Amino acid sequence: MRHLGVLARIELDDEEVQRLTGQLSAIVDNIAKVSQVATPDVPATSHPIPLENVFREDVVGDMLTVEQVLQNAPDATEDRFKVTAILGEEQ
Amino acid sequence: MSDVIRLSAADLAAELAAGQISSVEATRAHLDRIAAVDGDVHAFLHVSDHALEVAADIDRRRAAGEQLGELAGVPLAIKDVLVTTDMPSTSGSKILEGFRSPYDATPVARSRGAGLVPLGKTNMDEFAMGSSTEHSAYGPTHNPWDLDRIPGGSGGGSAAAVAAFEAPLALGSDTGGSIRQPAHVTGTVGVKPTYGGVSRYGSIALASSLDQVGPVARTVLDAALLHDVIGGHDPHDATSLTDAWPSFAAAAREGASGEVLKGLRVGVIRELPDSGFQAGVSASFRASLALLEAHGAEIVEISAPHFEYGVAAYYLILPAEASSNLAKFDSVRFGLRVDVPGGTVEDVMARSRDIGFGDEVKRRIILGTYALSAGYYDAYYGSAQKVRTLIQRDFDAAFAGVDVIATPTAPTTAFRLGEQLDDPLQMYLNDVTTIPVNLAGVPGISIPSGLAEEDGLPVGIQFIAPAREDARLYRVGAALEALLVDSWGGPLLDRAPTLRQAQGPEEGNL
Amino acid sequence: MAKAALMDFDEALERFEPVLGFEVHVELNTETKMFSGAANPAHERNHGAAPNTLVAPVDMGLPGSLPVVNETAVRYSISLGLALGCSIAPSSRFARKNYFYPDLGKNYQISQYDEPIAFGGQIEVELADGTTFDIPIERAHMEEDAGKLTHMGGATGRIQGAEYSLVDYNRAGVPLVEIVTKPIFGAEHRAPELAAAYVRTIRDIVIGLGISEARMERGNLRCDANVSLRPRAAAGEPAAPLGTRTETKNVNSMRSVERAVRYEIQRQAAILAAGGSITQETRHWHEDTGTTSPGRPKSDADDYRYFPEPDLLPVAPSTELIESLRAALPEPPAVRRRRLKGDWGFTDIDFQGVVNAGLLNEVEATVAAGAAPAAARKWWMSEISRIANSDGVEASSLVSPHSVAELQKLVDAGTLTDKLARQVLEGVIAGEGTPQEVVDARGLAVVSDDGALIAAIDEALAAQPDVLAKIRDGKVQAAGAVIGAVMKAMRGQADAARVRELVLERAAG
Ligand SMILES: [Mg+2]
Numbered sequence A: 001m002r003h004l005g006v007l008a009r010i011e012l013d014d015e016e017v018q019r020l021t022g023q024l025s026a027i028v029d030n031i032a033k034v035s036q037v038a039t040p041d042v043p044a045t046s047h048p049i050p051l052e053n054v055f056r057e058d059v060v061g062d063m064l065t066v067e068q069v070l071q072n073a074p075d076a077t078e079d080r081f082k083v084t085a086i087l088g089e090e091q
Numbered sequence B: 001m002s003d004v005i006r007l008s009a010a011d012l013a014a015e016l017a018a019g020q021i022s023s024v025e026a027t028r029a030h031l032d033r034i035a036a037v038d039g040d041v042h043a044f045l046h047v048s049d050h051a052l053e054v055a056a057d058i059d060r061r062r063a064a065g066e067q068l069g070e071l072a073g074v075p076l077a078i079k080d081v082l083v084t085t086d087m088p089s090t091s092g093s094k095i096l097e098g099f100r101s102p103y104d105a106t107p108v109a110r111s112r113g114a115g116l117v118p119l120g121k122t123n124m125d126e127f128a129m130g131s132s133t134e135h136s137a138y139g140p141t142h143n144p145w146d147l148d149r150i151p152g153g154s155g156g157g158s159a160a161a162v163a164a165f166e167a168p169l170a171l172g173s174d175t176g177g178s179i180r181q182p183a184h185v186t187g188t189v190g191v192k193p194t195y196g197g198v199s200r201y202g203s204i205a206l207a208s209s210l211d212q213v214g215p216v217a218r219t220v221l222d223a224a225l226l227h228d229v230i231g232g233h234d235p236h237d238a239t240s241l242t243d244a245w246p247s248f249a250a251a252a253r254e255g256a257s258g259e260v261l262k263g264l265r266v267g268v269i270r271e272l273p274d275s276g277f278q279a280g281v282s283a284s285f286r287a288s289l290a291l292l293e294a295h296g297a298e299i300v301e302i303s304a305p306h307f308e309y310g311v312a313a314y315y316l317i318l319p320a321e322a323s324s325n326l327a328k329f330d331s332v333r334f335g336l337r338v339d340v341p342g343g344t345v346e347d348v349m350a351r352s353r354d355i356g357f358g359d360e361v362k363r364r365i366i367l368g369t370y371a372l373s374a375g376y377y378d379a380y381y382g383s384a385q386k387v388r389t390l391i392q393r394d395f396d397a398a399f400a401g402v403d404v405i406a407t408p409t410a411p412t413t414a415f416r417l418g419e420q421l422d423d424p425l426q427m428y429l430n431d432v433t434t435i436p437v438n439l440a441g442v443p444g445i446s447i448p449s450g451l452a453e454e455d456g457l458p459v460g461i462q463f464i465a466p467a468r469e470d471a472r473l474y475r476v477g478a479a480l481e482a483l484l485v486d487s488w489g490g491p492l493l494d495r496a497p498t499l500r501q502a503q504g505p506e507e508g509n510l
Numbered sequence C: 001m002a003k004a005a006l007m008d009f010d011e012a013l014e015r016f017e018p019v020l021g022f023e024v025h026v027e028l029n030t031e032t033k034m035f036s037g038a039a040n041p042a043h044e045r046n047h048g049a050a051p052n053t054l055v056a057p058v059d060m061g062l063p064g065s066l067p068v069v070n071e072t073a074v075r076y077s078i079s080l081g082l083a084l085g086c087s088i089a090p091s092s093r094f095a096r097k098n099y100f101y102p103d104l105g106k107n108y109q110i111s112q113y114d115e116p117i118a119f120g121g122q123i124e125v126e127l128a129d130g131t132t133f134d135i136p137i138e139r140a141h142m143e144e145d146a147g148k149l150t151h152m153g154g155a156t157g158r159i160q161g162a163e164y165s166l167v168d169y170n171r172a173g174v175p176l177v178e179i180v181t182k183p184i185f186g187a188e189h190r191a192p193e194l195a196a197a198y199v200r201t202i203r204d205i206v207i208g209l210g211i212s213e214a215r216m217e218r219g220n221l222r223c224d225a226n227v228s229l230r231p232r233a234a235a236g237e238p239a240a241p242l243g244t245r246t247e248t249k250n251v252n253s254m255r256s257v258e259r260a261v262r263y264e265i266q267r268q269a270a271i272l273a274a275g276g277s278i279t280q281e282t283r284h285w286h287e288d289t290g291t292t293s294p295g296r297p298k299s300d301a302d303d304y305r306y307f308p309e310p311d312l313l314p315v316a317p318s319t320e321l322i323e324s325l326r327a328a329l330p331e332p333p334a335v336r337r338r339r340l341k342g343d344w345g346f347t348d349i350d351f352q353g354v355v356n357a358g359l360l361n362e363v364e365a366t367v368a369a370g371a372a373p374a375a376a377r378k379w380w381m382s383e384i385s386r387i388a389n390s391d392g393v394e395a396s397s398l399v400s401p402h403s404v405a406e407l408q409k410l411v412d413a414g415t416l417t418d419k420l421a422r423q424v425l426e427g428v429i430a431g432e433g434t435p436q437e438v439v440d441a442r443g444l445a446v447v448s449d450d451g452a453l454i455a456a457i458d459e460a461l462a463a464q465p466d467v468l469a470k471i472r473d474g475k476v477q478a479a480g481a482v483i484g485a486v487m488k489a490m491r492g493q494a495d496a497a498r499v500r501e502l503v504l505e506r507a508a509g
């Protein structure tokens, strides 16, 4: 559960960990239910209305101004977003 | 002029077109109504401070002889899930408090283009997670039929706004029933279009493969008119359909004649047990079926054996997609930031998300993260996607023999605020009849079918049509609506209790 | 940080077999980004854009924004897949790779996971001595680039010790193709060289296709090098299982790729020989020190929670599209080299010299403009290279292949001697015009009027009667003195062979 909190970037206190651990069982119940019928011969549907090859022409559009890009920034300087120190390396 | 707010959008539009009323007058009447009753209803999170200017502009253009859309000058409430340039967009969350989008959602842009006048943003369960609007970070919305009860969710604000005559029309979004279930509990009309029928661009995503924006109204024709405005292909949404849609308003007008019921085959699902439904809900449903039958429709029992797996599949797919969609709220580019002295950006993100998200949201993000975690993807998300295939097959088989499927929209009438807050599982079951529609991507409509005998609260009937056959829903919905209104001697909402009028601000002061 | 122990490279190779693998990211030079209409900073038109000026809603993950796939990026990716000898998937899909990082606007990267657009290829890589090596390609998939972080405060822009970081989303969403090799065996002591040659080949391919600027220093082409070692099996014993690999990132020049692979082989060998074990990790290459250091811990990165991107639909290119792109492919670099070598009839050494000097294109263009291959090679490899070297510039920047061919034509026609031609070349390089214009302006053409030559010869013979006598006596070599005098009188602009002929003619009387 702690690991899930780290992956989801949500700081969980002990009480939350306790409560959520209990609720994971709901997921497990759903799995049990779903696996009754989700047999290997059934294809998965990821889009309810099947489409393919939906493309955009390579033409410039939808650009924001720097002001628009930064208008909701919690912190910004030099036209860039400012964040506090990063621990890990880039991926 | 006090009747302006009770006019249907179609009738108001006709009066606007005929010059019998101005958009400024209509807009002012609705703003006054909001000022008078929204303190109790709390349908709105934000009321536009320039709606009157927009209305005045429409009036000017009309006076100048400009050809305007049918709904030009009609006020519109917008669910806060849709981003707007001129009003904050929060999706009911504290993490987005005060957020201003630099672009308009496509349904909003199209509404503006058609001359509709945005009144404000409506309340909702945080990030559309819920069926009661109690999970809004800004406090619950109250059902105009009984202020102690929920207005449904997640789009309780939009439904309550039209039910309380604060707006003739509203925009909603429906991931598992968030337009239809609020319509059911507030005695209004709500439509979940075919997936891809209305653009999702600018709709703050909950579950991308299930979300659909749709109209919220008091009549079937009004919903159709708004659907005509917001629907159609949008190149900004890859899942948007390129179909040339027929006029849904024309379909609704055609349906109102009643002829469409002759020979109509209406499917009723065998597997939905009566026992799961409140008695008054079942009774209202049966009465509607009898009325349809009496006017030439044929009621056919159909089988949908995989419906019962829908809720389980939904609660695997939704949290998975939501956990990913909500990752963008990390305090870097927008939204709440909670500083952690000496902390790294990772700490700041985690603290901001802990404080910015409500419990229900955090619960679903964690469940979704779990469902996608290493080794579980196939078993969880993948299996749930297979259930979608099975449900689609059920629908295909059913629609081979019937024109539409009918269900009660939800199992119960509006429950009391707080009643189910501690029982997420029961809360989830409220969507048992609406969820399969989203999983299969087919369209659904909920229209008022009457009041439950035991509590006098509204009940809705849901019609489901095959994908792309949204027009069929408007025809059938309008036909039944006409018969019911006729039998009631007026719209169902006429029977809603009168809301207390708060001391409004001085006229013109809004 | 403490300097890692390194084993001597040759000793490392004696004891261990290196196994390589590469992930190369290619930034496509489309007009717009992979999933948005924002102008693409990897297109030359947009170089040097100010921070956050090339951003559309989806690039910064604005609420409600949606991605839509760039059709040109798909075509480029298919072309690249075909050029890598891959099969193109009849249907491929995008997936979300979920991880939090401030340069990632949505906190997931849209990539391809189990259904890449291209898979199962092979390319031929040529080493400096002309030997070739087949590199097996696992897959090539489409994805988007992340934004750019700048670390401020602390030491020299490094992430460690920085006080804060600034984020620019211009690069976020730039179309990428990631090319992943299968494990590469058998490179042995040439592993470092092969690594550089592989990246150079990828660069040649994408430049040939015109789909990327492929400038490593700009990050258009980025290589992650995987290195593992396994102990050599004794004769008759089965091969040992693959060793634990490290992935070295941030290697942004051909030379660095070579150095980084060599360094990792030496570092890992030292650890293994000392009884230690290799940690599976990402390592960062440091250009300044020529070393690698451990990067991000894997604990977070090993769980990307991939799932199919619900906002996008499958990419299912038609056979017609694939075949039309295949038909338009340029010749693969290795095939082209083989063809040119045969056409030109060069020796191995001569041909490889041209390749290694990076003058293949120039020689080819000079030949195409009409020069004989040997002459074209001679011009580029000797005189032009010499000037380029002494001026410290690229040979290709000095003179056009067309001018070189024109110069050679003047030599072939006898208008210029080799010596005169070199002077004309200098004039062309100095910007005095085409070779013909330089000849005209400087008056450098060979005097081909026999009358003028005979007059000069007669004068010289008259001035040196003793020489004339010797020639008449049959001492033909004595003619040199007269020829020299004539050439001097003609200021070098005469054909010495013709002068000799005429001298003997006139002496004979
Ligand atoms: Mg990689």
Ligand SMILES: [Zn+2]
Binding pocket: C025, C143, C178
């Ligand atoms: Zn990659």
